[in-house]
Amino acid sequence: MLFNSGQFILFFLVVLLLHYLLPTRARRWLLLAASYFFYMCWNPKFIALLLTLTLIDYFAALWIERSEGPKRKAALWFSVGANLLFLGFFKYYNFFAANLAQLLGGHTSAFAFDIILPLGISFHTFQSISYVVDVYRNEQKPIRSLADYALFIAFFPQLVAGPIVRAREFFADFYHWRPPSAQMLQDGLLMMLLGLMKKMIAADQFAQVANKYFASVTTTPGFYPAWGGVIAFSLQIFFDFSGYTDIAIGSAALLGYHFPENFRRPYLAASITEFWRRWHMSLSKWLRDYLYIPLGGNRRGPLSTYRNLMLTMLLGGLWHGASWNFIIWGGYHGASLAVERLAGVDPNRPIPWYARAPRALLTCSLVAIGWVFFRAATFRDAWYVLGQMFSLPPQGKFLLSTNLNRLALLTLVLATTEERWSWFDRLSRAPLWLFAAVVAVSLLLLELFSVTDIAIPFVYFQF
Amino acid sequence: MSSSRRVIFGFLLGTFAFILIEAFLFRTNLYRRALLPFSTTGSLEMVLDAERARPIRHPNQILAIGDSRMALRTWMANQLGTKYTFAFAGVAGTLPRVWRYLIRDIDPTRNRYAAILLPVDDYDDEDWEDLGNRSTDLRYLIYRLRYRDLPEFASSFTTNEMKLTAAQGILLRGTVLKDDLADFLNNRPKRIDLVSGQTRSWFGIQEDYTGVNKTMEGLSVDWVNRRVTYPVRLSAAERKTVDDILMRGSIPQTGSKANYMRHWFGKIIDQYAGSRTKLIFYRMPRGPLVRPASWAKKQTHSIRDLAAKPNTILLDEHLFDLLEKPEFFMDPLHLNAEGCRLFTEILTRKVSQVLGE
Known part of the structure; x- marks a missing residue:
């Protein structure tokens, strides 16, 4: 179900x-x-x-x-x-x-x-x-x-x-x-609608591109198809998993239960360390509290910290699935975290606005490279895709259609403005007429733009 | 009103507003005018509009319904000098369930036609596909289906999934029309050109179209050894189509086709009960070659049974036997230009004779 x-x-x-x-x-x-x-x-x-x-x-x-x-x-x-x-x-x-x-x-x-x-x-x-x-x-x-x-x-x-x-x-x-408050109810309903839109309008559209590309990576060689397929998967997995979480949080709220936040616009992170504070937050906290800290955390010197980071992320990778690709993905993130720590990257330090955008772009690209191991069926496929992503001169066709590019851009604008002005939080306190209008528009968007002709299961159901 | 009730009220208000917007978009002519002309929905609506707009100058109107195999060329029929005017409202890929709602909306007063011509494959029934579960029927009919059609139409599908899809489609037309809408949004200038030119092109086809000149000459079958000799010009895909039609195996006969025919033709017959309109059934030319009778066990005879109903006429089932030859077909299903000409002549004269010259 x-x-x-x-x-x-x-x-x-x-x-x-x-x-x-x-x-x-x-x-x-x-x-x-x-x-x-x-x-x-x-x-x-x-x-x-x-x-x-x-x-x-x-x-x-x-x-x-x-x-x-x-x-x-x-x-x-x-x-x-x-x-x-x-x-x-x-x-x-x-x-x-x-x-x-x-x-x-x-x-x-x-x-x-x-x-x-x-x-x-x-x-x-x-x-x-x-x-x-x-x-x-x-x-x-x-x-x-x-x-x-x-x-x-x-x-x-x-x-x-x-x-x-x-x-x-x-x-x-x-x-x-206690019965949920009016704000909790409004929040829950909006979360469910948002989750459904993320999954059915965004994730499932990007999934079709990513699935087609990764089903046979060698049939569409070149720089542009590789980046197109990887970006499609990066967006699919975010909208799919965070959409699922939004529906879970929303439905729990309607029953009177508070679930913890699980995603906070992870692709706007300015470092891999910050990314893991924004992506699958309940897993990150679990790994921190029940694995990283018991291993010694950062209390026993730099070398021990790097080892603990690597071990935690390797096991985190293995948690996702039983394959060398997931272990490599975990190791890649563990190594990235260790390098950032070595370089003195502090995710708590404020970043000026002009530095944030390029750092977010760099982080996003590094995360996308990591997704190659996460998504590719075999190590050989992953290696091939990585080779294509860095092949020069750039060749082939970018796989995302104009509409999907527009959708990606729109979601970037929404995420950036949400980061700055928290409009979603404001929406959950919006007056009745605005709330009703948002519900009406959301239902119309779901009716007209959701993918319903093919059933694409949630990515994280396989874990 | 408590705060929580206000939220619930707000949600219900939003849902109601959504239903109103949806109805404004898809239950008025607003989007209907922009439908892709030759899509499933668009083609049926185009045929309906063309027939509704056709001027009626005398009561002797005859409407021919059917799918792509319906080979009547009305402009030829109307030149044969009978006292009847023939009109065509056929849509490729449609079957009696679609015809029932199409006829209902073309002739809501039940007084427009002297007769309606209804083609059938055979007067006896052979199950070989699940006619009741064709999802395209929902697409053809989406603008014809009203809320009150929901129980009859949705329950007529054979799987629960399709029943649910049909019910959802009748309640929220956008769920069915969203592919058309997506195409519209992606190709707006092209669509506007197509839509503005559709009426002209539709009548263009109607007024002087004769058909295709290819034949299936060279096609023969050794029925004993189940070996087909194909016309040289056929591609591999076309050969497969020939095999699928002529050499198909039989499936267990459950009577589902008989039930389907009785139900949907029964509805059309009921619609015209007590009216002046005659419903004329005829067997279409079955193909360039006819499968041996022994290959199918036809245990039910739905069309023959329907003949007992008032206002119903069955033409001689052998009326078109002479057309069941490779030289009159362009492919395994469709008559070619010469086949169409002969078919039009035979049908026009026979119908005029049956109704009274």
Whole structure:
């Protein structure tokens, strides 16, 4: 059930209606049932996996609370190990098996299994790990009610592709639930509309160009096609993922829950360090809190900091998918962060306006180069595309049509003005007539310009 | 009103405003006048407008409906000296479901025609494609469908996905017209030229068009060994089309075609119940060669059954047998210029005779 399908809109309307009609105590059961139904619409068999991990982490947290010393640590490692075991098997087994088989001189599929990657496993395992680690660190009290904990893990707006919500954030809303304020409602509705427009009008248009290019990179050689394909993918993945997140945040807001911000105009970042403070922010914070800082962060000297940055980003890359390309992508970003630290780039230091634009352009280009490894089907393809991106003299045809160029320019203007004047925030406090006008125009744009003849799944569903 | 209720009211107000704007754009003539003339929607609207605008000077009007195979050349028919005036409102690729709504809107008073000619492949039914689920029907008819048509039209599709798409299209025409709109926005000057010239070019085709002079001579089939000999001039794609039509296998006969025919022709017949208009069915020339009768088990006879209804006439099913030869066809489906001429002459004379000279 995709967020941009009529099926989801209908499902969400029913859940929303029942949520406000039912007495408060029944709402958790409604949301839990709805979340499991939502998950089972994809593949009913994998509900067993979700339930198993829910039970393990629920009891592990209680065990941690009641234990001391080594037993406490054992409970933590049991829970974290179980999550990583499931994640490792479903997501990485075939990757490691293929590499092992190759090392031993056999066929890559010699030890392979026919494994289906359970939907959202990367997200809900990270959410579970953060919960048990927080309990271990005494930053979170264990949840007594199994149903409440199960809802935290399975809550449908964020189950499939985040944002990765911390237990304290979720339960602050859950245990002190109040009907959403008028501004939260207005914000939620606008976020949902914005998310749908990002996905259906922008992402899916750019996806068609990127998919065609990356399906067979050698058929359209040259500088311009390579940059066209890469820019198309850069825009697709941003609009796709941030669109998904906007719908998740908006639908949660309508139910009375606050989700953390996940994207803040990342392509306007003036450095790679700033980029990671604006892109998939809930993952960046998770990696910082549960990986980078426990590794030592920047507390043990420069060399240790660079190593920690590399390790964090390598694992961050591997989290996205089981392939060498993702590891290289993570390593590329880790190295970029290390170089920036070495060069003394401080993302907190204000940048004069005349320096910001060229630095943003440079950052954007570096990020786009990184996306080549993220998107290309094989390392060979990625290497070929990179070669074309730097081939001179520039040849071939730029793949983005005039309309897509206009769309890209329009979104750049919107993002830049939002950065300066926060018009979206102002919109959520707009008078009634303006709000109604925005709704009307958004619905008309969705009706007339969304891609509906082909179904393009959300990019992050594969993770 | 509480603040939260104000937001909900604002959202509903925005939704209502969207519906009004959508209706202003697509439920008036505003965008209809700018439709791509020879697109699915545009061609049907063009045919409808041309026929509605045609002056009616006497009551003996005969309307011919059909798809691209409908070979009646009305200008030839009208020169044959019968007391009837023949008009054509055929649209390539259309079938009875489309004709039902087209006829309804061409002749809302049910008094315009002495007869309407309705072509069929056969008087007996053979299932070989899912006629009920053709998504193009929604595109052809989008300007003809009203809110009240939603239950009948949407439920007539066979898959839930198409039922939903059809319902959505009837409620929000923009969802169907958005490809046409995108083309318009991308090619505005070209579209304006096309739209301003469409009426002239449409009548240009009607008034002196005879047809194509190619033939299928050289086509033969060894039905026993299922071996086709193609005319030398045919390309590989054209040969494949010949195979798909002549050599196609049979599928399990579920009676779906019979149900489709009964339903949609039944609707047309019901529309004219109690009127002066006769509905004349005839079997079109089936092709340059005719598949052996034993290749299909035709268990239902929907058109023969419909003949029992008032105002309904079935012409002799062998009326066009003499045209079912390679020399009268330009491809496996369509008559050539000579075939069209003979077809027009035979049909015109037969219809005049049946209705009374």
